[in-house]
Amino acid sequence: MLPLNATILQITEESPFVRTFFFDLNFETMEPGQFVMVWVRGVDEVPMGLSRINSITVLKVGETTSKLFELKEGDSFGLRGPLGRGFSLPSKNEKILIIAGGVGAAPLSPYAEAAYAAGSEVHTILGARSADELIFEKRFLNVGKVYISTDDGSKGTKGFVTDVLKELDFLVYDKILICGKELMMVSVFRLIKDRKVLKKTEFSLQRYFKCGIGICGSCCIDRSGFRVCKEGPVFSGAQLLDSEFGSYDRDASGRRVKI
Amino acid sequence: MYTLTGLKMKNSTILAAGILGTTGASLCRVALEGGADAVVTKSIGSIPKKGHSNPTIVQLEGGFLNAMGLPNPSYPGFLQELKIAKKYSGVPVIASIFGGTVVEFIEVAEGLLPGKPDAFELNVSCPHSERYGAAVGSNPCLVEAITAAVKDIVNVPVWVKLTPNVSDITCIGTAAESGGADAVVAINTLKGMAIDIESGYPILGNRSGGLSGKAVKPIAVKCIYDLYTTLKIPVIGVGGVSCWQDAVEMMMAGAAAVQVGSAVYERIDIFYEINKGIKAFLQRKSYSDIKELIGLSHEMV
Ligand SMILES: Cc1cc2nc3c(=O)[nH]c(=O)nc-3n(C[C@H](O)[C@H](O)[C@H](O)COP(=O)(O)OP(=O)(O)OC[C@H]3O[C@@H](n4cnc5c(N)ncnc54)[C@H](O)[C@@H]3O)c2cc1C
Numbered sequence: 001m002l003p004l005n006a007t008i009l010q011i012t013e014e015s016p017f018v019r020t021f022f023f024d025l026n027f028e029t030m031e032p033g034q035f036v037m038v039w040v041r042g043v044d045e046v047p048m049g050l051s052r053i054n055s056i057t058v059l060k061v062g063e064t065t066s067k068l069f070e071l072k073e074g075d076s077f078g079l080r081g082p083l084g085r086g087f088s089l090p091s092k093n094e095k096i097l098i099i100a101g102g103v104g105a106a107p108l109s110p111y112a113e114a115a116y117a118a119g120s121e122v123h124t125i126l127g128a129r130s131a132d133e134l135i136f137e138k139r140f141l142n143v144g145k146v147y148i149s150t151d152d153g154s155k156g157t158k159g160f161v162t163d164v165l166k167e168l169d170f171l172v173y174d175k176i177l178i179c180g181k182e183l184m185m186v187s188v189f190r191l192i193k194d195r196k197v198l199k200k201t202e203f204s205l206q207r208y209f210k211c212g213i214g215i216c217g218s219c220c221i222d223r224s225g226f227r228v229c230k231e232g233p234v235f236s237g238a239q240l241l242d243s244e245f246g247s248y249d250r251d252a253s254g255r256r257v258k259i
Numbered sequence: 260m261y262t263l264t265g266l267k268m269k270n271s272t273i274l275a276a277g278i279l280g281t282t283g284a285s286l287c288r289v290a291l292e293g294g295a296d297a298v299v300t301k302s303i304g305s306i307p308k309k310g311h312s313n314p315t316i317v318q319l320e321g322g323f324l325n326a327m328g329l330p331n332p333s334y335p336g337f338l339q340e341l342k343i344a345k346k347y348s349g350v351p352v353i354a355s356i357f358g359g360t361v362v363e364f365i366e367v368a369e370g371l372l373p374g375k376p377d378a379f380e381l382n383v384s385c386p387h388s389e390r391y392g393a394a395v396g397s398n399p400c401l402v403e404a405i406t407a408a409v410k411d412i413v414n415v416p417v418w419v420k421l422t423p424n425v426s427d428i429t430c431i432g433t434a435a436e437s438g439g440a441d442a443v444v445a446i447n448t449l450k451g452m453a454i455d456i457e458s459g460y461p462i463l464g465n466r467s468g469g470l471s472g473k474a475v476k477p478i479a480v481k482c483i484y485d486l487y488t489t490l491k492i493p494v495i496g497v498g499g500v501s502c503w504q505d506a507v508e509m510m511m512a513g514a515a516a517v518q519v520g521s522a523v524y525e526r527i528d529i530f531y532e533i534n535k536g537i538k539a540f541l542q543r544k545s546y547s548d549i550k551e552l553i554g555l556s557h558e559m560v
C-alpha cells in the first residue's frame with residue numbers, strides 16, 4: 001500500500017506537549033492498539049497509535065514530532081495503516097482494567113469506548129507527571145471509573161500507577177491492558193508477576209520501526225524473535241516472560257541499548 | 260541432505276540477506292518456525308550505521324522498493340547476535356558483509372570470524388548505499404580483489420552477491436570466480452523509485468531505492484541463466500521467489516539453491532511450503548534427485 005494522503009481537519013491541545021490531529025480518513029476496521037506510520041514529508045516516518053478511527057495523539061519529543069506540531073489545519077501528511085495487532089477485543093460482561101501512562105492513553109481510549117459499547121465494565125488507572133499532563137481523562141470517565149496518579153501529587157494519588165494498582169484487587173479483572181513508558185509497564189509486569197494473571201495482561205510495546213510491516217527485522221525482540229510491528233505491538237504478559245522487555249531495546253542501527 | 264559449497268543443509272531454500280536478519284533471535288525464528296535450510300544475516304559493516312531515514316520501504320503491487328541504507332550494529336555489535344544464531348538456529352548461518360574497500364571487507368570478515376559463520380556472503384551489490392554495494396559491485400577488478408582478499412583470510416566458503424544494475428552481470432560473475440568465490444548469489448535489488456503524486460515528494464527517505472519481490476523474478480531468472488552458462492561455480496538464485504513453482508523455475512535456469520526475501524513478509528513458514536512443493540513436484544515428475552532440475556532448461560533446445 002502506498003502512503004495515503006491525510007489532510008488535517010482539526011488539531012486539539014490535550015496537554016502542553018500533546019496534540020491530537022484529526023484527519024479526513026476513517027479507518028473503520030481499526031482495532032484499538034493498532035498503529036499507523038505517519039510520514040511527515042521531507043522529514044521522517046514514525047509509528048503512532050490510532051487514538052480514534054480518524055485521529056492520532058502525539059507527544060512532542062524530537063525532530064519529526066516537532067515538525068508535525070508545525071503543521072496547521074489543511075496541511076497534510078502521509079499515512080500507512082492500520083498496522084499490527086491490537087488489544088484483544090472486549091466481550092460482554094467482562095471486567096477490564098486499563099492502565100495508561102501519559103500519551104499511552106492514546107491507543108487505550110478507543111479501547112475503553114469499544115469495551116463500554118460491548119457491555120464490559122471498564123476501570124482505568126490514568127497516570128501522568130502532573131495534573132495538566134493527564135490525557136483523555138474525560139473519555140475514560142465517560143465509560144467507567146477512573147483512578148488517577150500523578151508524580152507530583154497535583155491530582156489523585158501522589159506517585160505512579162503502580163501505587164494505585166497495589167491497592168486494587170487486580171485478580172477480579174478478566175483483562176488488564178497497559179500502555180505507557182517501558183519502565184512503567186515493566187513495573188506493572190513485576191508487580192503482577194504471577195504467570196496465571198500475566199496471561200490476562202496485554203502490553204503495548206515500542207521498538208524502533210523502519211518498515212512497519214514485518215520485513216526488515218529492526219523491531220524484533222529477544223528471545224522469541226517476534227516482530228513488534230507485526231505480531232505486536234500488543235503482546236500478552238505471558239509472551240513477554242523471559243524476554244528483553246524492561247531490560248534493553250535496539251536503536252536504529254540494531255545496537256542494544258539499556259532501558 | 261543437500262550440499263552447497265560444502266555446507267550441509269536439509270533442503271536448498273535459504274533466507275536472503277536483510278530480511279529479519281538483524282538479530283540472532285529472529286534468524287533462529289526463521290529457521291525453526293519458518294523452515295529455512297540456511298539463513299543469511301543482515302549485511303554487516305565496520306561501523307554502526309543507522310541507515311537512511313524513513314520511509315525506507317514502499318509496498319507496491321508486484322513487490323517492494325526499499326532503501327534501508329544498510330543499517331547495522333557493526334561487527335563488534337553483531338557478534339553476539341551471530342553467536343545466538345549459530346547456537347540455536349540448527350542450520351548453517353551465512354554472514355553477509357559489506358565495505359567500501361578491500362581493507363574494510365577484510366576488517367569485517369576477520370571481526371566476525373570468532374562467531375564462526377558457516378560461510379560469508381559478500382554484498383557488493385546494494386543499489387542505494389553510496390560508496391558501498393553496487394558502487395563496488397560494478398567494478399570487476401575490485402570484485403575480484405575483494406573476493407581474493409577475503410578468501411585469503413577465511414577458511415569457510417565465500418559467496419559473492421551480484422547486482423543486476425550492470426550491463427553484463429556475467430562479467431562481474433567471472434571476476435568473482437577468478438577471485439576464488441565458491442558461489443555467486445544473484446540478484447540483489449534493481450534500482451527504482453516511487454513518487455507521491457499528492458505532494459511530489461519521492462516516497463523513500465533516500466529518494467530512490469531497490470526493487471524486490473515478484474516483479475523482479477523474470478530478471479533474476481535471466482541473470483541466473485546467463486551466469487550458469489558462463490561460470491563453473493554454483494549460482495544461488497534470489498529475486499521474486501514466492502512459491503515452489505518459482506523455486507523450480509530458478510533451478511531450471513541454473514540455480515543450485517534458492518534464497519527467499521520479500522515473500523517472507525506474507526508468511527515466515529514459506530520455506531517449508533516451498534520444500535514441500537518441490538518434493539511433490541519431483542515425485543510427480545519421477546525425478547530421483549533435486550540436482551536433476553539444476554540447469555535443466557539449458558538442455559531444452
Ligand atoms: C507502536 C508504536 C506506537 C506509538 N504510538 C505513539 C502515540 O500514539 N503517540 C506518540 O506520541 N508516540 C507514539 N509512539 C512513539 C513515537 O513513534 C516516537 O515518539 C516518535 O517516533 C519520535 O520521533 P521524533 O523524530 O520526534 O523523535 P526522535 O528525536 O527521533 O526520537 C525520540 C524517541 O523516539 C523514538 N523513535 C524515533 N523514530 C522512531 C521510529 N521510527 N520508530 C520507533 N521509535 C522511534 C526514538 O527511539 C527515541 O527514543 C509510538 C511508537 C510505537 C513503536
Ligand SMILES: Cc1cc2nc3c(=O)[nH]c(=O)nc-3n(C[C@H](O)[C@H](O)[C@H](O)COP(=O)(O)O)c2cc1C
Pocket residue numbers: 215216275276277278301302323325327329355382385420446447448470471472473475497498499500518519520521522
Ligand atoms: C528490506 C530489504 C532489505 C535488504 N537488505 C539486504 C542486505 O542487507 N544485504 C543484501 O545483500 N541484500 C539485501 N536485500 C536484498 C535481498 O536479499 C534480495 O536480494 C532481494 O530482495 C531480491 O529477493 P526477493 O525478491 O526474494 O526479496 C534486502 C531486501 C529487502 C527487501
Ligand code: FES
Pocket residue numbers: 208209210211212213214215216217218219220227228229230
Ligand atoms: S519495523 Fe521492519 S520488521 Fe518491524
